Amino acid sequence: MEQNTYRLSYLGKGIDLFKIQIVNFILNAITLGIYYPWAKAKKLQYLYSTTTIDGHPFAFTGTGKEMFKGFIRAVLLFIALIGVGLYISIGLHMSQFGPLFPYLALPFIIPIAIHGAYKYRMAKTVWKGIRFGYTGDRKELMLLFIKGLFLTIITLGIYGAWFQMDLRKYIFQNIKVGDAAFKYHGDGGKYFSIIIVGYLLTILTLGIYGFWWQKKLFDYFVNNLELVKDDKKINFYSIATVGGFFELVVLNLLLIVFTVGIAFPWTIVRTMKFFTDNIVLEGEMSLDELQQSQSDFSNATGDDITDILDLGIVI
Numbered sequence: 398m399e400q401n402t403y404r405l406s407y408l409g410k411g412i413d414l415f416k417i418q419i420v421n422f423i424l425n426a427i428t429l430g431i432y433y434p435w436a437k438a439k440k441l442q443y444l445y446s447t448t449t450i451d452g453h454p455f456a457f458t459g460t461g462k463e464m465f466k467g468f469i470r471a472v473l474l475f476i477a478l479i480g481v482g483l484y485i486s487i488g489l490h491m492s493q494f495g496p497l498f499p500y501l502a503l504p505f506i507i508p509i510a511i512h513g514a515y516k517y518r519m520a521k522t523v524w525k526g527i528r529f530g531y532t533g534d535r536k537e538l539m540l541l542f543i544k545g546l547f548l549t550i551i552t553l554g555i556y557g558a559w560f561q562m563d564l565r566k567y568i569f570q571n572i573k574v575g576d577a578a579f580k581y582h583g584d585g586g587k588y589f590s591i592i593i594v595g596y597l598l599t600i601l602t603l604g605i606y607g608f609w610w611q612k613k614l615f616d617y618f619v620n621n622l623e624l625v626k627d628d629k630k631i632n633f634y635s636i637a638t639v640g641g642f643f644e645l646v647v648l649n650l651l652l653i654v655f656t657v658g659i660a661f662p663w664t665i666v667r668t669m670k671f672f673t674d675n676i677v678l679e680g681e682m683s684l685d686e687l688q689q690s691q692s693d694f695s696n697a698t699g700d701d702i703t704d705i706l707d708l709g710i711v712i
Contacts, residue, residue: 401631401683405673408454409447411663417443418662434468435461448673450524451684459521467517478502508542509535511568519572527687533571541567558592559585569622575687577626583617591617608642615642619676626687631680637671645671 421436438461445457515531522529545560562583569581595610619635649667652660 400679400681403451403631403678403684405676405678406449406452407447407666407669407673408449409444409666409669411660411666414440414443414662414666431465434464437461438464444669445522448669450678453525456523457521458523459517463517474506478506504543504546505539508539511542511564512538515568515572524574525684525687527575527689530573530690531568531571532573533567538567555589556585558589561585562588565618573690574624576690577624577682577687580623580625580630581621582623583621588617608639608646611642611646612637612639615675623680624678624682626682629680629682629686631678631682631684634677634679635675636677637675641671641675 417440421432421439424432425436438457438459441457441459445455448455512531512533512535515533519529519531541563545556545563548556549560562585565583566581569579572579591610591613595606595613598606599610615637616635619633622633624631624633645667649664652664
């Protein structure tokens, strides 16, 4: 069967991202942070539009107005949590438990935030007119998260590797591209061994092995991913090298240090370009076969909660 090969690429420029971030910073300062959702939308629109597969760019169709509504909901949620904590402390005279309430609520809030963030972000992601989608169930994800967190705590962190792989599998299997779906085959045991060996050897080599460690993690995350439609699939492959990781990390660090952070947009561009240049898509499925099947129904609340919690969007 004929094999199709596709390459990712990133075409953004540091100076363009720098201009966007400078304008965003100024408008955020003038509006006391109110402009933040519009700033985020503008940055995402640029990052998406400069990322391509087979020469065709992605598009982010979210708007600052949508994100502002989500931002307000997220802020109100955290105000409510703090309010309940104060009520427990003052109204119920349980001052030792009140301050803990927002933290005790996090195991329930984080999976809700992850679910909402993926639902919104995927619904607003388009490639060649084909919309992405996230079809996960909020209750299922919450139960998976609470179970994984509990087992990670009682095993003193050991189960964390299996927890992360379970989250990746669940999230990816619910991400659709038109009528195709992602699958992730990472295994907690293998991931745990990469972490342990990498951690020990990095310490023993005074950090030198860290570059090999990062390459192994990148390879593992990428090589276990595939896109499936019917009986056809496209596999993701990493072609990253240790030397490439060394150059990326060291030069990014030097750029930030010697420019006192001014070159941060250039480090983002370099990182995006490194990741896209080192991922190859190959398989019997043709991306031209993708058919639209996703609907655009979502709000940005979860996306903004993940920002407030500094969770990021990728698990």
